[in-house]
């Protein structure tokens with residue numbers, strides 16, 4: 001975006017997503033004190049720093065045997081900017097998630113649109129639910145870039161034309177495509193994030209493979225990297241136990 005209002009109305013094209021951790025209260029120790037209340041009662045907080053190896057073992061045991069609730073006593077809030085089609089998939093995750101998204105009724109939507117990077121595989125093979133993606137040809141890549149940009153520009157012009165004629169934002173937005181970028185805050189805990197990652201990322205350690213759309217996976221990979229820094233033992237146990245949320 002620029003400071004010039006005219007430039008702000010010119011469509012711009014992005015092939016990446018934004019994921020920022022804006023707020024958090026999340027550490028491996030949150031899992032430990034919650035779990036140890038079972039046996040240590042109100043002393044469970046004092047037990048935290050006693051024996052790191054035992055702590056690692058306890059987290060691994062909870063993950064392996066799917067004792068999930070100790071992984072809920074933490075919170076992470078992410079700011080995410082991604083195409084609307086990613087948010088449609090994202091908001092299917094109902095449990096342990098809170099969302100707030102920018103409004104197309106209360107503000108004029110900015111012309112930022114998704115165009116896949118060259119590295120994004122374009123051609124699907126195999127059967128539904130188990131697609132494999134392969135590189136597109138040069139011609140397919142050029143077509144995708146050109147067709148998307150033309151359609152986006154055309155759609156945004158129609159949106160602007162209606163706004164200029166006094167039509168309400170909530171009506172005019174109907175012409176905007178799902179490749180338009182939106183932004184939201186999403187808050188979760190480690191348990192709900194693990195469930196999300198199990199479904200929305202592909203990983204060699206996954207015991208139950210999933211086949212997510214690449215663009216939501218891009219968001220998931222960034223969230224995972226930020227979470228792994230906050231809760232390294234929990235993250236390692238998630239991987240060791242087949243990336244199945246407890």
Ligand SMILES: Cc1cc2nc3c(=O)[nH]c(=O)nc-3n(C[C@H](O)[C@H](O)[C@H](O)COP(=O)(O)OP(=O)(O)OC[C@H]3O[C@@H](n4cnc5c(N)ncnc54)[C@H](O)[C@@H]3O)c2cc1C
Nearest residue numbers: 089092093094095096097129192195199200210211212213
């Ligand atoms: C690769 C892939 C392809 C998909 N394709 C489609 C598609 O074609 N069409 C489509 O509509 N969706 C599709 N989805 C979305 C999918 O069906 C889920 O809605 C989404 O993955 C969220 O999963 P969830 O319900 O487990 O998560 P959450 O809503 O976060 O729920 C977490 C867990 O809570 C429990 N739970 C939540 N709500 C209920 C309930 N009402 N009753 C009982 N238990 C509940 C379940 O154990 C659930 O796993 C797809 C998802 C993936 C990953």
